[in-house]
Amino acid sequence: MKITEAKVIVCSPGRNFVTLKITTDEGVYGVGDATLNGREKAVVSYLEDYLCPSLIGRDPQQIEDIWHFFYRGAYWRRGPVGMSAIAAIDTALWDIKAKVANMPLYQLLGGRSRDRIMVYTHANGNDIESTLEQVAKYVEKGYKAVRVQCGIPGIASTYGVPKGGKAYEPADADLPSESVWSTEKYLNHIPKLFAAVREQFGDDLHLLHDVHHRLTPIEAARLGKESEPFHLFWLEDCVPAENQEGWKLVRQHTTTPLAVGEVFNSIHDCRELIQSQSIDYIRSTVVHAGGITHLRRIADLAALYHVKTGFHGATDLSPICMGAALHFDYWVPNFGIQEHMPHTEQMLEVFPHHFEFSDGFFTPGEAPGHGVDIDEKLADKYPYKRACLPVNRLEDGTLWHW
Structure with missing residues (x-):
């Protein structure tokens, strides 16, 4: 089994969500969440420009190896953008593995x-x-x-x-x-x-x-x-x-x-x-x-x-x-x-x-899998709209934690 496609889907049915869909040559696919509230497009770029191309041709069942490939291989480890992108890949791969095994993920x-x-x-x-x-x-x-x-x-x-x-x-x-x-x-x-x-x-x-x-x-x-x-x-x-x-x-x-x-x-x-x-x-x-x-x-x-x-x-x-x-x-x-x-x-x-x-x-x-899918045709009806988190100031104007 090989990965043939890794597609990023951005939609906004009331708020912005970033979804990664990984498809295999056997027709099995898995989906993962890559949403980073207020910074969604940063994760989209990281996935599309750097991680997704490296997924093509890999065995989706090698979850552990793929995780370390992207974590260690980037050199710039951790951080919300990188880890959200890796999480989307990881979740989609677990979804695929559980579907291939014909069992719910918890099993x-x-x-x-x-x-x-x-x-x-x-x-x-x-x-x-x-x-x-x-x-x-x-x-x-x-x-x-x-x-x-x-x-x-x-x-x-x-x-x-x-x-x-x-x-x-x-x-x-x-x-x-x-x-x-x-x-x-x-x-x-x-x-x-x-x-x-x-x-x-x-x-x-x-x-x-x-x-x-x-x-x-x-x-x-x-x-x-x-x-x-x-x-x-x-x-x-x-x-x-x-x-x-x-x-x-x-x-x-x-x-x-x-x-x-x-x-x-x-x-x-x-x-x-x-x-x-x-x-x-x-x-x-x-x-x-x-x-x-x-x-x-x-x-x-x-x-x-x-x-x-x-x-x-x-x-x-x-x-x-x-x-x-x-x-x-x-x-x-x-x-x-x-x-x-x-x-x-x-x-x-x-x-x-x-x-x-x-x-x-x-x-x-x-x-089988984690039990959640995405309706791509319906998602297309809700285009991305930038939305940012607030900032917080004390009563004297000092910038504070939000």
Whole structure:
């Protein structure tokens, strides 16, 4: 079996997605997600100009060798563009291998370790009251875990809170928009949200929150400590992770579980965090952390240090990535939870899928491969439109973490 074509498909059924389709001389094909939110075309160029030509004629079943060929062979290792491109190739090759074996991907990985996959979704509101209304809506749908975000008094816009009643989409403009942030206002207000959720919904609901890298370690330690009475499932991305030592300081001051990793690209981004047991959940994704091949190494390392998976799963990843992640979740022994920000019906029509949701849990389906495809004719109806992520400034104008 040989690879005869590697095709990049860019479409925008409500938001931009980059898909790689690899076809073999036996007619079997696989698809992988290569979406890098706000920088999609950079991955497209890397694939089309450098990686795809080198795929032609290779045996698609040599997944490990192909992964190292592109990782080591580039010399310029890691980084979000390169690792997203490798991930797309890797995911498509695993899709092919599972189809050739005539089994769902999770079986090829080693079989399932659980009966169903718990997911959490996002409840966002302009204020505490509207956030509580969203929580109630998702609890009614059966979700056992909900991430809560709300507007902060005195701040015009807040991460995670949608505008105009629409679903939240961070890439909101052709060129980066700017928002304003106040750490003090945020720290003074957000524990009130946690208290309100617990008062209305009790202790059984799993409660999560995303800080989005906006605090210093000592500020994050304060928030973690003040959150302890509300026993969060996790506090996500409380500080930037470039300085992994900072997480040790947070850990020293709070027992609130900590999660990080959606912006990580390799095992080296999280190795110290895992080995020092500074975190409880690793959130790296199939598409941004080098695909299934590399993510298995991250998960195996994490398991040695009592760290569980909690993969990123917002709509800045295509349904292909969600399908691959669910197969991984079904298999991985140290599973924790899976993020689920529902794709729109328009998106799901472009990406036919076999995964199913019921009462707060997902199953990936039994179709050979990872169970997600792309309707190319329908995708052609939704051309790419540039959309950039915002930037963030403090109230005095200082550029800050977004």
